[in-house]
Amino acid sequence: MAYEEGFSIEKNSVEGAKMSASQDRATTANLTYDELAGLKAERELVLLIGPAHPGSGHMKIKVWMDGDIIQRVDPDIGFVHRTTEKLSENRLYIKAIPIVERVMLPDTINANLAYVIALERLLGIEPTPRAQYLRTLTSEINRITSHLYGIGLYGIFLGSSTVYMWAFADREPLIDLLEEISGARITYSYIIPGGVRWDLPAGFKERAETVLQYMEARLKDYEKIWVKNPVVMDRTEGVGIVSKSDAIRLGITGPNLRASGVDYDTRRAKPYAAYPNLDFNVPTFSEGDCYARLLQRVEEIEQSIRIIRQVLKDIPDGRIISDDIYSKMNPLQKRMYEMKHRVMFPAYMASMRPAAGRSTASVEAGRGEIFFYLVSNGDKVPFRFRWVTPSFLNLPFFTHVMVGQHLADLPAIYGSSDYFPPEADR
Amino acid sequence: MTGRKNNRIRGHVDALATGFKYLAEPNRMTLNYPDESMNLKDNYRGFFAVKDKTCIGCSLCEIVCPPKAISMLDLTDAGGKKKKRPMIDWGLCIFCYFCVDICPTDAFQTSQVHDKAFYSETEYQTVHGEPMQYPYDYSKRPDYKEIYESFHDVAPDDPSAGSKKVVPKFDKKRGIKYEHPGQP
Amino acid sequence: MIQILSLLVSVSLLSFIEYILPPILYIIVFPGLIVVLLMLFFMIWLERKVAAKTQLRFGPLYVSKRFGGVIQTVADLIRFSFQEFIIPAGADVFAYIQAPGLLMAFGLLPLIFIPVGPYYANIFPANYSLLIVIPLIIITPIYVILLGWASDNKFSFVGSIREAFLVISYEIPLILSILSMILLYGSVNAINGVSFQIGRGIPGIVLNPIAAFLFLVVMIRTTGRFPFEISEAESEVVMGPYTEYSALFFGIGMSLPYIELYSFSLLFSVLFLGGWWPIVPSAAAASGVVGGLLLPGLVVFIKALIVMAFLVFLRAVYPRYRIDQAITVGWDQALYLGFAAVALSIALVWSGLV
Numbered sequence: 001m002a003y004e005e006g007f008s009i010e011k012n013s014v015e016g017a018k019m020s021a022s023q024d025r026a027t028t029a030n031l032t033y034d035e036l037a038g039l040k041a042e043r044e045l046v047l048l049i050g051p052a053h054p055g056s057g058h059m060k061i062k063v064w065m066d067g068d069i070i071q072r073v074d075p076d077i078g079f080v081h082r083t084t085e086k087l088s089e090n091r092l093y094i095k096a097i098p099i100v101e102r103v104m105l106p107d108t109i110n111a112n113l114a115y116v117i118a119l120e121r122l123l124g125i126e127p128t129p130r131a132q133y134l135r136t137l138t139s140e141i142n143r144i145t146s147h148l149y150g151i152g153l154y155g156i157f158l159g160s161s162t163v164y165m166w167a168f169a170d171r172e173p174l175i176d177l178l179e180e181i182s183g184a185r186i187t188y189s190y191i192i193p194g195g196v197r198w199d200l201p202a203g204f205k206e207r208a209e210t211v212l213q214y215m216e217a218r219l220k221d222y223e224k225i226w227v228k229n230p231v232v233m234d235r236t237e238g239v240g241i242v243s244k245s246d247a248i249r250l251g252i253t254g255p256n257l258r259a260s261g262v263d264y265d266t267r268r269a270k271p272y273a274a275y276p277n278l279d280f281n282v283p284t285f286s287e288g289d290c291y292a293r294l295l296q297r298v299e300e301i302e303q304s305i306r307i308i309r310q311v312l313k314d315i316p317d318g319r320i321i322s323d324d325i326y327s328k329m330n331p332l333q334k335r336m337y338e339m340k341h342r343v344m345f346p347a348y349m350a351s352m353r354p355a356a357g358r359s360t361a362s363v364e365a366g367r368g369e370i371f372f373y374l375v376s377n378g379d380k381v382p383f384r385f386r387w388v389t390p391s392f393l394n395l396p397f398f399t400h401v402m403v404g405q406h407l408a409d410l411p412a413i414y415g416s417s418d419y420f421p422p423e424a425d426r
Numbered sequence: 427m428t429g430r431k432n433n434r435i436r437g438h439v440d441a442l443a444t445g446f447k448y449l450a451e452p453n454r455m456t457l458n459y460p461d462e463s464m465n466l467k468d469n470y471r472g473f474f475a476v477k478d479k480t481c482i483g484c485s486l487c488e489i490v491c492p493p494k495a496i497s498m499l500d501l502t503d504a505g506g507k508k509k510k511r512p513m514i515d516w517g518l519c520i521f522c523y524f525c526v527d528i529c530p531t532d533a534f535q536t537s538q539v540h541d542k543a544f545y546s547e548t549e550y551q552t553v554h555g556e557p558m559q560y561p562y563d564y565s566k567r568p569d570y571k572e573i574y575e576s577f578h579d580v581a582p583d584d585p586s587a588g589s590k591k592v593v594p595k596f597d598k599k600r601g602i603k604y605e606h607p608g609q610p
Numbered sequence: 611m612i613q614i615l616s617l618l619v620s621v622s623l624l625s626f627i628e629y630i631l632p633p634i635l636y637i638i639v640f641p642g643l644i645v646v647l648l649m650l651f652f653m654i655w656l657e658r659k660v661a662a663k664t665q666l667r668f669g670p671l672y673v674s675k676r677f678g679g680v681i682q683t684v685a686d687l688i689r690f691s692f693q694e695f696i697i698p699a700g701a702d703v704f705a706y707i708q709a710p711g712l713l714m715a716f717g718l719l720p721l722i723f724i725p726v727g728p729y730y731a732n733i734f735p736a737n738y739s740l741l742i743v744i745p746l747i748i749i750t751p752i753y754v755i756l757l758g759w760a761s762d763n764k765f766s767f768v769g770s771i772r773e774a775f776l777v778i779s780y781e782i783p784l785i786l787s788i789l790s791m792i793l794l795y796g797s798v799n800a801i802n803g804v805s806f807q808i809g810r811g812i813p814g815i816v817l818n819p820i821a822a823f824l825f826l827v828v829m830i831r832t833t834g835r836f837p838f839e840i841s842e843a844e845s846e847v848v849m850g851p852y853t854e855y856s857a858l859f860f861g862i863g864m865s866l867p868y869i870e871l872y873s874f875s876l877l878f879s880v881l882f883l884g885g886w887w888p889i890v891p892s893a894a895a896a897s898g899v900v901g902g903l904l905l906p907g908l909v910v911f912i913k914a915l916i917v918m919a920f921l922v923f924l925r926a927v928y929p930r931y932r933i934d935q936a937i938t939v940g941w942d943q944a945l946y947l948g949f950a951a952v953a954l955s956i957a958l959v960w961s962g963l964v
């Protein structure tokens with residue numbers, strides 16, 4: 001689809017040049033097609049934005065411009081490809097957890113969760129209810145940090161360093177919350193087959209509530225200085241519009257899809273973890289422009305706060321690791337678990353051999369749906385390890401939306417899509 | 427927060443007023459790192475060491491380590507008995523604590539030490555000045571025994587040792603406040 | 611013979627003190643080069659500090675920690691002076707090297723024609739000061755365009771074209787804004803404008819708020835403060851016209867907006883903020899350098915500092931406009947505001963209210 005799109009645009013712009021040239025009939029009437037193309041080339045400015053450009057991220061965006069209007073965009077990705085799939089296919093199942101985390105650093109819990117769900121389906125293990133709630137809790141905290149990351153980067157794309165600094169500073173309390181649970185700041189490696197690794201520390205609920213209240217208060221200031229800032233509205237409203245049908249046709253996912261009015265959220269469509277038991281809204285916007293995508297993220301932060309409150313209220317007691325795994329622990333490890341509520345790995349973790357078969361999993365990450373496909377042939381390592389990350393799905397966005405916009409809209413659109421190159425390149 | 431209708435003048439005034447609010451009452455989140463450093467939480471995943479007495483040399487930690495930072499050394503103890511002990515390459519370790527958790531005897535002594543500065547590339551492959559072979563074959567070295575011993579007895583140095591320790595506290599208004607434990 | 615010589619010497623010494631020294635003082639010390647340099651150091655530091663405070667950070671701190679890192683900019687200057695100056699292969703070398711120098715010269719020139727005290731009339735011809743300042747302010751950006759053109763870099767090129775468009779679209783509002791004040795004060799002599807404000811006891815910003823607002827907007831635009839930081843927009847065109855520059859030449863490009871900011875702010879405080887009010891030098895005091903130039907100049911300088919501080923604070927509040935939006939503001943709203951300002955002045959003068 002994307003290729004077709006790019007091709008047809010190219011054709012159009014060649015014809016466009018022909019048209020605009022033929023308006024000047026006196027001078028161009030006798031020109032051949034080649035000469036016309038040369039004329040077009042003279043009008044055209046090709047900008048190579050990236051990979052070492054302050055506004056490109058780890059990718060190269062080739063932009064053909066006529067005046068200030070973008071004629072064609074060719075995003076060139078792959079600069080941070082890390083062969084995660086092949087790496088994981090040569091390692092024990094458990095070792096893929098840190099690997100999948102590393103490509104989506106703002107959103108590690110969700111990557112971890114998606115992989116572990118696929119693995120659990122291969123192994124036939126069900127996590128305990130408390131573990132399900134803990135997964136939802138950490139995943140939602142992580143979603144807020146991921147959205148804040150997106151909002152912050154959007155700020156610097158449009159030139160507001162304040163929002164950039166604010167968002168990154170406000171990730172700090174949330175990251176601290178996750179640090180209290182897992183002992184790491186970004187790469188938590190928190191979710192394992194059968195459950196999670198650590199239980200909530202004492203007094204966590206009160207501290208989490210403090211942070212949530214702080215976040216809510218801060219969102220009001222964000223609204224004043226950023227969301228409702230007239231300059232921001234001028235820059236984003238009506239820019240980079242993706243219609244509902246286009247969004248579906250291009251396969252866009254996540255907040256970008258919902259901002260175009262499609263009510264699709266993996267948490268609803270294919271429920272996992274504790275989401276079936278929770279009451280939350282899936283906000284959507286019909287406009288599909290950059291401003292809608294900006295609002296979408298703010299609204300989703302509000303919804304995540306709501307979910308976290310519910311989880312903390314409803315979380316059931318019980319083990320955080322399934323009986324399958326618990327029964328495989330040795331007596332010392334069981335004692336450690338009872339004492340510290342910390343899951344020690346039985347030796348099984350290093351020798352998991354799922355029965356031959358295949359499994360899939362989808363998880364709604366901060367930027368959209370992560371899809372996992374695992375094939376086992378009964379060996380200690382996956383036979384096929386395949387995953388599709390949301391940023392990769394959001395890539396057609398670039399070629400589709402930017403055509404016909406101003407050069408200055410390129411960062412506005414790029415930032416609004418919250419595209420994260422390492423995540424797309426995997 | 428939804429809704430696009432907005433009064434432009436109100437928007438400008440609000441934005442400027444919010445900016446002024448934070449200018450007048452700065453809510454700083456930065457930690458002045460080399461002067462202050464955070465008192466990390468009890469469960470923070472920092473450097474660790476293996477308790478020689480408790481380890482049974484089962485190699486599970488080596489098997490589970492994702493970046494292959496652990497390699498097993500063949501050692502001979504004082505009584506002439508052969509034993510295997512893990513050696514950790516801090517240049518590779520990602521502090522996932524898989525090894526800590528999989529150890530059947532809980533032989534790992536964990537710490538909250540997180541900051542360690544290396545002056546050269548080879549230094550993190552060394553233990554207290556002793557260069558080690560890269561990447562895995564420590565056991566081939568004749569002096570592996572001393573290396574090993576010097577490793578597991580001494581905790582890693584912390585470059586932020588001289589700094590003022592602060593404790594982050596959540597706060598409804600400011601998000602995070604750094605408190606000095608000495609102060610009331 | 612000796613008597614004649616000594617007479618000549620004493621006369622020339624006297625005339626040196628009386629006629630030569632004040633202009634040198636004006637150009638070299640205040641409000642000229644030395645104060646400009648100090649202001650630059652302070653302003654860049656202040657901008658970073660103000661932005662940092664709003665953004666939950668500390669800003670520059672570690673160079674002179676006791677004083678909040680205030681000499682950070684000096685450290686930056688030292689760094690710039692030790693960097694290698696690179697001339698790109700495809701650059702137009704002559705233009706590439708001369709443009710920053712000319713830019714600096716033309717950026718500093720307006721300062722001479724902005725009177726900061728009544729004594730100014732004794733140093734330079736003050737009668738047409740406003741008429742001279744306008745073209746000098748407007749001509750500076752031409753060298754920015756030259757700079758971008760000479761660099762042979764697409765981003766520089768795009769940046770300088772942006773600058774050119776913006777200059778053209780904000781020229782007329784600037785002229786209209788100053789024109790309305792000229793109409794109001796009935797003189798193109800800025801000193802008369804200040805006496806007018808002091809005499810009536812009303813600053814120009816109250817007399818014609820439209821012109822003041824317009825001047826402020828043009829000032830933000832010309833000095834590239836947010837939300838009009840468009841020709842250097844980092845996420846779009848890297849560093850705009852200055853992309854290829856390095857070392858001290860880049861430093862010139864970086865500091866030029868602040869120098870422009872300085873001259874604009876001085877002009878703003880003279881035209882709109884009552885000049886050296888509340889210091890009203892008596893005729894006797896005005897004929898001395900201290901009473902007629904330094905003390906009033908200090909007041910104007912402090913007012914200008916406040917204006918500058920406000921403008922650099924905008925960085926912490928706004929993102930940037932798109933180029934076409936900024937141009938539209940220039941040709942549409944700003945132009946109408948300019949006409950409105952002129953109309954208001956005419957109405958005020960006509961009705962005899964002032």
Ligand code: SF4
Pocket residue numbers: 490491492493494495496514518519520521522523524525526
């Ligand atoms: S913490 Fe992880 S990476 Fe480090 S040695 Fe243990 S298993 Fe290996």
Ligand code: SF4
Pocket residue numbers: 476480481482483484485486487488511512525528529530531532533534
């Ligand atoms: S897992 Fe524990 S007991 Fe086994 S080798 Fe490693 S440290 Fe020793």
